[in-house]
Amino acid sequence: MKKVVFSRLFMGVCICLFCCGFVMGCGKDGEGVGGVQDAMNQEVMNVSGNSVYMSDYYLYLMQYFYNYNITPLQLTEESINTIMETATNDLKAEMVRKSLVEEAGLEANEAQLEMIETMVTAYRGTFTDELLNDYGIDETAIRNMIARQLDTYLITEKAAGELQAEFMVRYEEQYAEYQFRHMYYVLFPNVRVNFDENGEMILDETGNPIPLTEEEEAEQLLLAEEFRERAVEGMVSGDTSASMELLAVEYGIGAFSGEQYYVNGLYDEELSRMVESLSDGEISEVTMTDAGYIIVRMDNSNDTEYKEQMITQLAAQATEECKDILVQSWVAAAGVQDIQPDQELLNTIDVMALCEEMIARGIWFDQNNLYGQ
Secondary structure (H helix, E strand, O other): HHHHHHHHHHHHHHHHHHHOOOOOOOOOOOOOOOHHHHHOEEEEEOOOOOOOOOOOOHHHHHHHHHHHOOOOOOOOOOHHHHHHHHHHHHHHHHHHHHHHHHHHHHOHHHHHHHHHHHHHHHHHHHOOHHHHHOOOOOHHHHHHHHHHHHHHHHHHHHHHHHHHHHHHHHHHHHOOOOEEEEEEEEEEEEEEOOOOOOEEEEEOOOOOOOEEOOOHHHHHHHHHHHHHHHHHHHHOOOOOOHHHHHHHHOOHHHEEEEEEEEEEOOOOOHHHHHHHOOOOOOOOOEEEOOEEEEEEEEEEEOOOHHHHHHEEEEEEHHHHHHHHHHHHHHHHHHHHOOOOOOOOOOOOOOOOHHHHHHHHHOOOOOHHHHHHO
């Protein structure tokens, strides 16, 4: 199970990583593959003590072209420059996260290490050893790239876990005095519920539901009171055939009934007061609302399990919303924004030639065989 999760994560990170702009770098006319065989040993920049090599840029380009089926016709001087700038920024961020992982003492588990090796093999099969060798890329470079994606996962999960724990404390304090209630309700609506041959509710000429007449509304009240009486009798006698759920179907108001979770003050003052006065298992009196006549059965007047679930959900949502800011803050804190790559080296990358060669070799993205997975 862990393998599947990491595999999906890696591909998601790759797609996000290589999607940030039109990717890669600054090729010069007449400068092709020659000399790139030494790409592994050509350091372009050093970030937080970690070297970024030409091979990292070539891998970035290949991945981008593959993910998006880029053709030479889609590459312009402007897009190539944007691609290179994005590649540089993303590789800086990768190296920062790598350093953070080392500082935190985080390590891949056995399953994750096995997945890295599986993906290295699949990567070589997809991009072919011939193409990779032509650009000075060996197994070590591929393994390092995939390992850096794992670093992203490890440090992000650690930081997100700590951040979510902080949000949990905040929301637990915020909702400490709140009671979360679980109830079942039925509503006898104050509008006509009629449908045409297409199953659509019949509306008035303005597109709104047709309100009941005073006489029809009085009939609804009688039905609601009859409904409540039967439901209460069924509960007292233990007659399950008279449950509110089954009665809702019988009375044709199934579409206006269901479970509801309630937090203090969720409704208007009168309805909130009625709900909060109910004990477990108690069925309310018929109460008039703006939508019609409502009857509520209180199933749990203090649902602590749901309360914890909601607080956890709120904390997780807040954490997710902060993830991008968190990642950006790492790069900012590392002070690597002003690190400049060796532009002379980057200028030897012929982006167009690489794209053309991948197309000539038939290296295209196949959704049915993603990295051999």
